[in-house]
Amino acid sequence: MLSIKNLHASIEGNEILRGIDLEVKAGEVHAIMGPNGSGKSTLASVLAGREEYEVTEGEVVFKGENLLELAPEERAREGVFLAFQYPVEIPGVSSTNFLRTAVNQVREHRGLEPLDAVKFLTMMKEKMKLVEIDQKLLSRALNEGFSGGEKKRNEIFQMAMLEPTLSILDETDSGLDIDALKIVSNGVNQLKSKDNATIVVTHYQRLLDYIVPDFVHVLYKGKIVKSGTKELALELEEKGYDWIKEEIGQAAV
Amino acid sequence: MSKDNEILEEFTTKEYEHGWSVNYEADEAPIGLNEDIIKWISAKKEEPQWLLNWRLKAFDTFKKMTEPEWANVHYPKIDLQKLRYYSAPKQGKKPKTLDEVDPELLQIYERLGINLNEQKRLQGIAVDAVLDSVSVATTFKETLSKLGIVFCSFSEAVKEHPELVKKYLGSVVPITDNYYAALNSAVFSDGSFCYIPKGVRCPMELSTYFRINAANTGQFERTLIVAEDESYVSYLEGCTAPQRDENQLHAAVVEIYAATNAEVKYSTVQNWFPGDKNGKGGIYNFVTKRGLCAGDHSKISWTQVETGSAVTWKYPSCVLKGDYSVGEFYSVAVTNNYQQADTGTKMIHIGKNTKSRIVSKGISAGKSQNSYRGQVQVMKRAHNSRNFSQCDSLLMGDRCGAHTFPYIDINNPTAKVEHEATTSKIGEDQIFYCNQRGIDTEDAVALIVNGYAKEVLNQLPMEFAVEAQKLLALTLEGSVG
Numbered sequence A: 001m002l003s004i005k006n007l008h009a010s011i012e013g014n015e016i017l018r019g020i021d022l023e024v025k026a027g028e029v030h031a032i033m034g035p036n037g038s039g040k041s042t043l044a045s046v047l048a049g050r051e052e053y054e055v056t057e058g059e060v061v062f063k064g065e066n067l068l069e070l071a072p073e074e075r076a077r078e079g080v081f082l083a084f085q086y087p088v089e090i091p092g093v094s095s096t097n098f099l100r101t102a103v104n105q106v107r108e109h110r111g112l113e114p115l116d117a118v119k120f121l122t123m124m125k126e127k128m129k130l131v132e133i134d135q136k137l138l139s140r141a142l143n144e145g146f147s148g149g150e151k152k153r154n155e156i157f158q159m160a161m162l163e164p165t166l167s168i169l170d171e172t173d174s175g176l177d178i179d180a181l182k183i184v185s186n187g188v189n190q191l192k193s194k195d196n197a198t199i200v201v202t203h204y205q206r207l208l209d210y211i212v213p214d215f216v217h218v219l220y221k222g223k224i225v226k227s228g229t230k231e232l233a234l235e236l237e238e239k240g241y242d243w244i245k246e247e248i249g250q251a252a253v
Numbered sequence B: 001m002s003k004d005n006e007i008l009e010e011f012t013t014k015e016y017e018h019g020w021s022v023n024y025e026a027d028e029a030p031i032g033l034n035e036d037i038i039k040w041i042s043a044k045k046e047e048p049q050w051l052l053n054w055r056l057k058a059f060d061t062f063k064k065m066t067e068p069e070w071a072n073v074h075y076p077k078i079d080l081q082k083l084r085y086y087s088a089p090k091q092g093k094k095p096k097t098l099d100e101v102d103p104e105l106l107q108i109y110e111r112l113g114i115n116l117n118e119q120k121r122l123q124g125i126a127v128d129a130v131l132d133s134v135s136v137a138t139t140f141k142e143t144l145s146k147l148g149i150v151f152c153s154f155s156e157a158v159k160e161h162p163e164l165v166k167k168y169l170g171s172v173v174p175i176t177d178n179y180y181a182a183l184n185s186a187v188f189s190d191g192s193f194c195y196i197p198k199g200v201r202c203p204m205e206l207s208t209y210f211r212i213n214a215a216n217t218g219q220f221e222r223t224l225i226v227a228e229d230e231s232y233v234s235y236l237e238g239c240t241a242p243q244r245d246e247n248q249l250h251a252a253v254v255e256i257y258a259a260t261n262a263e264v265k266y267s268t269v270q271n272w273f274p275g276d277k278n279g280k281g282g283i284y285n286f287v288t289k290r291g292l293c294a295g296d297h298s299k300i301s302w303t304q305v306e307t308g309s310a311v312t313w314k315y316p317s318c319v320l321k322g323d324y325s326v327g328e329f330y331s332v333a334v335t336n337n338y339q340q341a342d343t344g345t346k347m348i349h350i351g352k353n354t355k356s357r358i359v360s361k362g363i364s365a366g367k368s369q370n371s372y373r374g375q376v377q378v379m380k381r382a383h384n385s386r387n388f389s390q391c392d393s394l395l396m397g398d399r400c401g402a403h404t405f406p407y408i409d410i411n412n413p414t415a416k417v418e419h420e421a422t423t424s425k426i427g428e429d430q431i432f433y434c435n436q437r438g439i440d441t442e443d444a445v446a447l448i449v450n451g452y453a454k455e456v457l458n459q460l461p462m463e464f465a466v467e468a469q470k471l472l473a474l475t476l477e478g479s480v481g
């Protein structure tokens, strides 16, 4: 479904991604871990099409299409969803109104009729249950004054509404309390199918107890330096990143 | 960036929707401004002597005044001698009912999306349609008159209710008030008149729709609203003009009088032709709007959505004379391309325990300049008066400007005046967030801007609010870059 080859990207002349290779197939869950500043969010942003980043080398193919040629909204309509590490506040715009615009633009792209108010609200009710989000939150301005955890939960709610093929969750677990973590993970698991894929960016192995990954990758200084299975996450939890840094250091010598 | 430029290109080549004009046979005054012209207008309208005298007095005052230059707007001087001060469609005899109005004129309004046919109209809104210098039709007159409400053109009011006009004309905006108000008083042609008797809640929205059609003609209309004790009315005003290369002058005066416990809501959606993308043409909108809260516990509320005009100079104000009276001003002013707006309000607290609230949302895009100018004045005997002002500016791009000029003058120590101001840029983060959910940039901007202006848009009657939202989106289309 997603094939990243030798991806290099820079911002304001600083190279952040230095040759990423990653293959994600339908039905898979990939976890990306790595120290602060290693480029995890940058990778997510580049995949979502943020214009500040310049792709200097490499290619990204999504469902057989050159992803890098598409505008951000086209990528979204094709089924790429990014749960932001820092969700943005939009004052005065209710989540409901925002999502209705989004859902209908996505539907239009997929050749579906726009949802009328009644159908839309029915769909919302259904998806709200999935992440146990409060109606009150959704009638407020989008993310404005939301607590950290509420913002994250709202991201997953939006994901449920948009039914993406590829979901990238950028540290969705940070800021969630233990109960919320379970609820959100449960939501993500229910949305999982053999036709879609998930990339979870996280610092904590705990999340991976709930959302069980097929593969775990370590991103360091803009490169995937190690890949493995769930056990790699456990090892990282225990030992930190130093041993990996050392391994690379040795390899470089 | 290049994509943004493309969108920008697409927008700027998009035409102003109401830019068309029609040819009709017109009754016109000769070009120029002098006493004879004023007498000509007055005679044309078969006015009583007292009104002609009032006009001539205004003209004398006007001649001694000079054009104000303090506003943050720049435009070539207007040669008032080159303008025409009266132009009206020729209609055989004066139409008594809507059926008698020339269908061609009704069509003009139809094309603007305003149906003057009472049966076909949405219930709940009565319209006075003003074309160039005259009112061509007023709807629902009969329904309203059963309640004692007078809603008609200004000219008709002069004939049918001279005592009311005489009593209130110039009582809120005196002829000496300012340069454009004096000019308007001398040459005003028509406008709307509205009188709500004691204890009556007007059951429908009243509205005036101003349309400039003729070229080289100034539009000088005059609106007078009188709300007697315990009465209520909500009044709407809309306006458009053809797209022409020359600038056209619009200098209106609106006066509102609110007696004890009366409440008047006045909403405007201003969509005069703003000029083209190079700043050519467009309306000069120099308007004086003022409300007098004459009685205790009276309330006047102004809501305006300003999207059009090349130059706007406008400060809807409230004089809070009655004790416990309330004045409100809610404004969204959008400027794009080369538009200039200098707008705001004045709240004059005279009575005790008077309250005022100002919410101003400026949005500037392109190379436009957007200024908020607001004055809060608390007089000596205005004990315990309160004001709250919130002035926000939103910038789109870095070639436009936003300016805030608050003037605060307090002469009573018990007054409480709060002023908050913010300036923000429309965030790339916000747009990207919307894009990432599948929303394209145009719609993202519309969403964000409507969210920003929500507090003001919420003040508008439903039908108008939807219109205003669309207009905001249209004015700003493609302005991110």
Ligand SMILES: Nc1ncnc2c1ncn2[C@@H]1O[C@H](COP(=O)(O)OP(=O)(O)OP(=O)(O)O)[C@@H](O)[C@H]1O
Pocket: A011, A012, A014, A016, A034, A035, A036, A037, A038, A039, A040, A041, A042, A043, A085
């Ligand atoms: N405009 C910029 N100029 C230079 N460096 C930048 C710029 N923007 C981001 N960076 C750098 O890019 C690097 C990667 O950032 P990124 O947000 O992708 O890290 P991350 O792996 O998501 O970290 P975290 O775990 O803290 O979320 C960081 O070192 C950051 O400082």
Ligand SMILES: [Mg+2]
Pocket: A040, A041, A042, A085, A170, A171
């Ligand atoms: Mg990050």
